[in-house]
Amino acid sequence: xxxxxxxxxxxxxxxxxxxxxxxxxxxxxxxxxxxxxxxxxxxxxxxxxxxxxxxxxxxxxxxxxxxxxxxxxxxxxxxxxxxxxxxxxxxxxxxxxxxxxxxxxxxxxxxxxxxxxxxxxxxxxxxxxxxxxxxxxxxxxxxxxxxxxxxxxxxxxxxxxxxxxxxxxxxxxxxxxxxxxxxxxxxxxxxxxxxxxxxxxxxxxxxxxxxxxxxxxxxxxxxxxxxxxxxxxxxxxxxxxxxxxxxxxxxxxxxxxxxxxxxxxxxxxxxxxxxxxxxxxxxxxxxx
Amino acid sequence: xxxxxxxxxxxxxxxxxxxxxxxxxxxxxxxxxxxxxxxxxxxxxxxxxxxxxxxxxxxxxxxxxxxxxxxxxxxxxxxxxxxxxxxxxxxxxxxxxxxxxxxxxxxxxxxxxxxxxxxxxxxxxxxxxxxxxxxxxxxxxxxxxxxxxxxxxxxxxxxxxxxxxxxxxxxxxxxxxxxxxxxxxxxxxxxxxxxxxxxxxxxxxxxxxxxxxxxxxxxxxxxxxxxxxxxxxxxxxxxxxxxxxxxxxxxxxxxxxxxxxxxxxxxxxxxxxxxxxxxxxxxxx
Ligand SMILES: Nc1ncnc2c1ncn2[C@@H]1O[C@H](COP(=O)(O)OP(=O)(O)OP(=O)(O)O)[C@@H](O)[C@H]1O
Ligand SMILES: Nc1ncnc2c1ncn2[C@@H]1O[C@H](COP(=O)(O)OP(=O)(O)OP(=O)(O)O)[C@@H](O)[C@H]1O
Ligand SMILES: [Mg+2]
Ligand SMILES: [Mg+2]
Numbered sequence: 001x002x003x004x005x006x007x008x009x010x011x012x013x014x015x016x017x018x019x020x021x022x023x024x025x026x027x028x029x030x031x032x033x034x035x036x037x038x039x040x041x042x043x044x045x046x047x048x049x050x051x052x053x054x055x056x057x058x059x060x061x062x063x064x065x066x067x068x069x070x071x072x073x074x075x076x077x078x079x080x081x082x083x084x085x086x087x088x089x090x091x092x093x094x095x096x097x098x099x100x101x102x103x104x105x106x107x108x109x110x111x112x113x114x115x116x117x118x119x120x121x122x123x124x125x126x127x128x129x130x131x132x133x134x135x136x137x138x139x140x141x142x143x144x145x146x147x148x149x150x151x152x153x154x155x156x157x158x159x160x161x162x163x164x165x166x167x168x169x170x171x172x173x174x175x176x177x178x179x180x181x182x183x184x185x186x187x188x189x190x191x192x193x194x195x196x197x198x199x200x201x202x203x204x205x206x207x208x209x210x211x212x213x214x215x216x217x218x219x220x221x222x223x224x225x226x227x228x229x230x231x232x233x234x235x236x237x238x239x240x241x242x243x244x245x246x247x248x249x250x251x252x253x254x255x256x257x258x259x260x261x262x263x264x265x266x267x268x269x270x271x272x273x274x275x276x277x278x279x280x281x282x283x284x285x286x287x288x
Numbered sequence: 289x290x291x292x293x294x295x296x297x298x299x300x301x302x303x304x305x306x307x308x309x310x311x312x313x314x315x316x317x318x319x320x321x322x323x324x325x326x327x328x329x330x331x332x333x334x335x336x337x338x339x340x341x342x343x344x345x346x347x348x349x350x351x352x353x354x355x356x357x358x359x360x361x362x363x364x365x366x367x368x369x370x371x372x373x374x375x376x377x378x379x380x381x382x383x384x385x386x387x388x389x390x391x392x393x394x395x396x397x398x399x400x401x402x403x404x405x406x407x408x409x410x411x412x413x414x415x416x417x418x419x420x421x422x423x424x425x426x427x428x429x430x431x432x433x434x435x436x437x438x439x440x441x442x443x444x445x446x447x448x449x450x451x452x453x454x455x456x457x458x459x460x461x462x463x464x465x466x467x468x469x470x471x472x473x474x475x476x477x478x479x480x481x482x483x484x485x486x487x488x489x490x491x492x493x494x495x496x497x498x499x500x501x502x503x504x505x506x507x508x509x510x511x512x513x514x515x516x517x518x519x520x521x522x523x524x525x526x527x528x529x530x531x532x533x534x535x536x537x538x539x540x541x542x543x544x545x546x547x548x549x550x551x552x553x554x555x556x557x558x559x560x561x562x563x564x565x566x567x568x569x570x571x572x573x
Contacts, residue, residue, distance in 0.1 A: 018438060042442030042470045090468065094389075144308070144317055147386055148339025174386065174467045176338040176496050178535035202442075202470045205540075244471035247499075247540035251562050258570055269540065273547035280553050280572050 008062035022048040040217030041242030055082035086163025093150030096142035126156035165196040208246035208267040248272035299327035303359035321513040334501035337510035338535030382452035392436040422450035459490040502560040522558035
């Protein structure tokens with residue numbers, strides 16, 4: 001599914017004394033099967049943009065097209081298009097309310113009109129995908145799960161809808177390192193199987209490891225757009241926007257400031273090690 | 289209980305066990321099964337461990353939000369199971385939770401921050417001073433007249449931290465305070481922690497970011513409701529295999545140091561932050 005965001009503007013509490021313009025003239029597009037990341041400082045408008053993308057709040061101006069269909073038309077086609085976009089909210093575990101984990105994960109598929117057996121099958125599959133053992137967890141209350149376990153259960157509920165574009169608002173926030181690694185692997189494998197992914201994250205390392213395109217919001221406007229290499233070669237600008245570089249790039253940039261510059265951007269520890277090895281290794285050159 | 293010596297322990301936990309009670313048809317959930325922990329006054333201790341290992345439960349036990357099934361928890365001299373001193377205890381041990389939403393109660397940011405000191409019956413000029421100081425410390429002074437529900441997630445968390453700072457507690461327990469902050473917000477919170485430590489406040493930081501834990505005096509690794517192992521950051525982060533068994537990882541600098549060793553570059557053990565590794569590399573050539 002191709003999603004086009006055209007000149008979107010959104011203002012909270014328009015006309016009131018505490019009116020806030022959260023988005024201003026935002027345009028970009030998400031290609032079918034994309035893996036895009038959306039980054040930006042706290043309050044830059046990321047969550048607002050996501051709510052617009054999944055059909056929850058209508059933009060004040062501009063439009064969102066999914067394969068050419070305006071998401072905010074009052075038509076059956078618009079409703080169908082919205083259903084193809086899955087949204088994992090920030091702290092999605094707060095929306096768990098079912099008696100059991102199974103009931104929660106089945107909620108979406110039930111709404112699609114699937115049979116109980118199909119719902120259950122999809123729920124079990126989704127629970128396994130997010131690393132929760134259905135035999136152990138499906139029958140218990142979501143409130144007896146830990147923070148991280150609840151997150152996984154909530155994501156399973158969205159996956160059970162089998163969306164074409166999956167939007168995730170900081171899905172790894174609060175997960176342990178192993179869980180973060182599993183979340184990354186999960187997003188990567190869903191993407192490899194064709195699901196488009198839009199990831200919102202404050203973790204630059206996660207973005208660098210996963211995303212093919214990066215969109216940077218600053219004060220409600222698009223400030224940068226490009227590959228990880230392009231965006232993360234602009235460390236100074238990112239810092240002024242309240243962002244940072246991924247750890248390997250930050251490390252190399254500090255080394256450059258201390259007189260050891262290297263070519264290109266390091267996005268992973270391995271890339272940084274290779275560059276440093278060329279400088280400091282036995283077979284390496286002699287310093288600068 | 290022999291935790292004294294020259295250094296005072298602000299927190300002393302002995303044989304702490306806690307299970308969430310059974311509910312309806314759900315059986316009891318054991319969350320802590322024998323925790324012993326001493327925290328020296330003025331120290332900065334990081335608690336790490338996989339999801340569900342009992343970190344938040346432990347934090348809630350420190351603040352008497354949960355009471356031990358067996359064992360004891362003594363914080364700032366107050367036994368948590370003594371009902372009469374529970375407010376004294378909470379004034380001395382401030383808590384910032386995983387989720388900022390549940391912590392903000394007022395309709396204006398500065399009222400929210402003033403809530404704690406007002407409850408303690410501080411006089412108005414002192415309250416004003418503390419509230420302004422706390423809001424400035426977290427960079428939210430400008431937005432003090434905003435309604436909390438109009439703030440973004442990261443902004444809300446900063447207000448929650450300000451609310452605790454306004455109590456001027458001896459010890460602050462932060463349960464994943466940076467989980468939803470942007471990089472500069474995360475830097476700010478870590479700076480706030482440095483400030484607290486500089487003025488002698490004990491800090492207990494629960495985090496999933498190994499880089500943050502690497503900045504503590506001591507790292508406590510939990511697993512399965514117990515303390516698995518602990519030590520200085522250099523000691524703990526040298527044990528890659530054990531950390532992995534506990535669902536954890538090492539800080540970036542330790543990972544990079546290991547990769548460089550594999551490349552045949554001479555890098556000593558015990559490196560846990562980028563600065564140390566940069567200093568070492570620069571000394572090579
Ligand atoms: N319901 C609301 N009512 C009024 N203003 C809001 C509301 N939600 C957000 N805002 C404001 O709109 C702006 C954008 O907020 P948004 O939540 O989209 O930011 P964000 O980029 O997702 O931030 P974070 O990284 O902290 O989650 C902020 O200035 C915020 O204060
Ligand atoms: N209110 C509750 N009722 C029943 N069981 C609970 C409750 N809260 C937590 N538990 C269970 O207690 C155990 C410890 O949970 P706790 O929240 O302390 O873990 P945690 O280490 O903070 O995890 P996380 O990193 O996910 O925040 C887990 O098995 C969890 O499922
Ligand atoms: Mg947000
Ligand atoms: Mg927790």
